[in-house]
Amino acid sequence: MSKTPFTTVINLLRAQALIQERFSGELGSVHGLALNEALLLMHLEKAPLRRLTRVDLAKRLHASPSTVTRMAAPMEKIGLVARQADPRDARLAYVVLTEAGLTLVGDVRKTLERRSSELFRDRWSDAEVASLAKLLGRLTAGELGDLA
Amino acid sequence: MSKTPFTTVINLLRAQALIQERFSGELGSVHGLALNEALLLMHLEKAPLRRLTRVDLAKRLHASPSTVTRMAAPMEKIGLVARQADPRDARLAYVVLTEAGLTLVGDVRKTLERRSSELFRDRWSDAEVASLAKLLGRLTAGELGDLA
DNA sequence: CATAGATGCTTGCGAATGCAAGTATCTATG
DNA sequence: CATAGATACTTGCATTCGCAAGCATCTATG
Numbered sequence: 001m002s003k004t005p006f007t008t009v010i011n012l013l014r015a016q017a018l019i020q021e022r023f024s025g026e027l028g029s030v031h032g033l034a035l036n037e038a039l040l041l042m043h044l045e046k047a048p049l050r051r052l053t054r055v056d057l058a059k060r061l062h063a064s065p066s067t068v069t070r071m072a073a074p075m076e077k078i079g080l081v082a083r084q085a086d087p088r089d090a091r092l093a094y095v096v097l098t099e100a101g102l103t104l105v106g107d108v109r110k111t112l113e114r115r116s117s118e119l120f121r122d123r124w125s126d127a128e129v130a131s132l133a134k135l136l137g138r139l140t141a142g143e144l145g146d147l148a
Numbered sequence: 149m150s151k152t153p154f155t156t157v158i159n160l161l162r163a164q165a166l167i168q169e170r171f172s173g174e175l176g177s178v179h180g181l182a183l184n185e186a187l188l189l190m191h192l193e194k195a196p197l198r199r200l201t202r203v204d205l206a207k208r209l210h211a212s213p214s215t216v217t218r219m220a221a222p223m224e225k226i227g228l229v230a231r232q233a234d235p236r237d238a239r240l241a242y243v244v245l246t247e248a249g250l251t252l253v254g255d256v257r258k259t260l261e262r263r264s265s266e267l268f269r270d271r272w273s274d275a276e277v278a279s280l281a282k283l284l285g286r287l288t289a290g291e292l293g294d295l296a
Numbered sequence: 297c298a299t300a301g302a303t304g305c306t307t308g309c310g311a312a313t314g315c316a317a318g319t320a321t322c323t324a325t326g
Numbered sequence: 327c328a329t330a331g332a333t334a335c336t337t338g339c340a341t342t343c344g345c346a347a348g349c350a351t352c353t354a355t356g
Contacts (some may be wrong), residue, residue, distance in 0.1 A: 004277050005264035007296035009167055011284035016164035017210040018288055019157055062165040064344050091304045091351045116153035129152050135280040136159035140166055148155035212314050239321045239334045
C-alpha cells in the first residue's frame, strides 16, 4: 500500500494553514474582515440577485446556520449586507449584498488575487499553478459555490 | 493578469474543508481524538526522543502555545502523553509520547492512511495523486515538521 | 380544513482558541 | 556577581463556533 495519498492530505493541511496565516493579516488590517467574512461576501457576489439564504450560505462556507446568523449580524450593522424577506416564504431571511458590500468585495477580491499571485511568484511556472488548480478542483468537484 | 493563482487558493481552501469534514467524524468516533490532537501525536512520534516542547509543538501545529498547553492537559490525563522536565533548562516542559500514545498513534495513522486512499480511490491515477502531493509539498517547502 | 412532519432561523450553552499579562528561568553584559 | 532582556509556560478574558432546543412557517396527507 502506497502512502502517497496520506502525504497528499498532510501537505494539503499544511498548505491551508500557510495560506490562512498569510492572508488573514492583510485582510483584517486593510479591509477589516476575517477570511470567512470575505468568503461570505464573495459567495453573495456570485449568487443570483446577489443574495442567499442563511442555510445556503452555511453549506457554501462549510459552517452551521447559527454561525452564519452570527457572522451576518455585524456585517449588517456596518451596511455590507442587508436582510431581505421572501414574499412567498416567510421563513426565509436572505442575506443580500448592499452597494457598499459590492464595492468592498471587489477590493477584497483584488487583494486576494494579488496575495495569491505572490504565493506562486517564485519557483512556479504558470503551467504548474494551473496543474495544481486543476487537481484541487477535481478533489472538490461535487461541491457548491465556485467563487473563482 | 491571470486569475489562476486565485482559483488555486480558493480550491485549496475548499479541499481542506472537505478533508476536515470527512476525517473528523471517524477520527472522533473510532479513536476519540480531534484532528488537531491526532496531528499533535504524530508530530511527537516523528520527533527525536518522541518529545517536543510546547513552543515547538505550537509552531508545527500552527497554534499558540496556550492552545498546546490546553490540548495536552486532557491527553496527559488519559495517559497518551506525559510531562517531562529538562534537567538543563527548568523552563522547558516537554510533551513526551507514552507507550499507550505510541500505540494509539499507530492506529490513528492507519485510519488516516486508509481514509486518504479512499479520497482518491475513484477517478485518480497514482501519477495524479503523486503530482498533487509534490505540488503541495513545494508550497510548504520551508515549513517545520513533515509527518509524512 | 386540520394535522404531522419538514424546513429556516435564532438563541443558550459549552468547547476550542488567541492575545495579553504574569511568573519562572535562562543568557548576555558589565 | 548583579541586572536587563529573552524565552517557556500558564492563566484570565474575549471571541468564534457547533450542537441542541425552540419558534415560526411551509408542505403533504387525509
